[in-house]
Amino acid sequence: MAAEATVPAPRRSAGKRLADLFQGRPRLTVAALLAAPLGWLVIGYLGSLGVMLVASFWHLNELSGEVQQGFTLDNYNVIFTDDVYRTIALRTIGIAALVTVTDAILAFPIAFYMAKVAKPRMRSLLVVAVLLPLWSSYLVKVGAWRLMLAENGAINWALEPFGLHGPGFGTTAVWLVMAYIWLPYMILPTQAALERVPANLVEASADLGANPSQTFRTVLLPLALPGIVAGDLMAFTLSIDDFVITFFVAGVGVSTLPLQIYSMIKVAVTPEINAVSTLLMGLTLTLIGLASRFAPEALRGKS
Numbered sequence: 001m002a003a004e005a006t007v008p009a010p011r012r013s014a015g016k017r018l019a020d021l022f023q024g025r026p027r028l029t030v031a032a033l034l035a036a037p038l039g040w041l042v043i044g045y046l047g048s049l050g051v052m053l054v055a056s057f058w059h060l061n062e063l064s065g066e067v068q069q070g071f072t073l074d075n076y077n078v079i080f081t082d083d084v085y086r087t088i089a090l091r092t093i094g095i096a097a098l099v100t101v102t103d104a105i106l107a108f109p110i111a112f113y114m115a116k117v118a119k120p121r122m123r124s125l126l127v128v129a130v131l132l133p134l135w136s137s138y139l140v141k142v143g144a145w146r147l148m149l150a151e152n153g154a155i156n157w158a159l160e161p162f163g164l165h166g167p168g169f170g171t172t173a174v175w176l177v178m179a180y181i182w183l184p185y186m187i188l189p190t191q192a193a194l195e196r197v198p199a200n201l202v203e204a205s206a207d208l209g210a211n212p213s214q215t216f217r218t219v220l221l222p223l224a225l226p227g228i229v230a231g232d233l234m235a236f237t238l239s240i241d242d243f244v245i246t247f248f249v250a251g252v253g254v255s256t257l258p259l260q261i262y263s264m265i266k267v268a269v270t271p272e273i274n275a276v277s278t279l280l281m282g283l284t285l286t287l288i289g290l291a292s293r294f295a296p297e298a299l300r301g302k303s
Contacts, residue, residue, distance in 0.1 A: 056274035075275035092256040096239035102179045107186035115194035169251030186231035193227025
């Protein structure tokens, strides 16, 4: 009897073999999916920040002006002891803090009306009104404000009959333009947080004899705190890192850290610039860490 010929098993495609590799291995699947974006984040973003941090400790050769790759704290010493840097840093932080407070004061009543008072149709219209400025170009909005703040602009034209004069270009102009542009970023997270506050808690507070001020302090504010912190964080970090607004409306003699970095880069990229940029990035990351650390604790402590 002749031996039966063996039929070779069908060859599996590369796709099926790859599927078998990930079958029953959820961790391997997640790792494969995240490898590309995490690799880009580590190499492209964190890697560049790491290079900037390392280069901030280098120094310039006094004779040749070339960058020397040796460790020194002279760049940071100059930043912390130089009066010019101190003035610019305080101005930058002050403007960002003022913009944050302004937007918080303006955003809360608008967000509260949208979340708790307005009917669905009106709420939709208000959401569109808040989002509408975000649909236009950032540069167009800043350019429009520059035209309005000019000596012969719309603001002076409207105030002239009353014998008043607009702020013109300067620190006040930077504050006004930043507060206007970043206001939607404050309204939306605050409104989202207020929408999650149960209406029966507000009613129960009133039934127990609390006045509106007490209800705001003990019920609304603690429960809306995550949204408020998120909006504050966006307003502050966007303000402290912004260059375009300061460049267009600050005028002569008013500088912020981003504008100072730009002015120095036009000459050359030096270790001192890397040190200033590192401190600016470190300040932003510190604020993010403090917000994520203390906002949940404040919420738990008041709930």
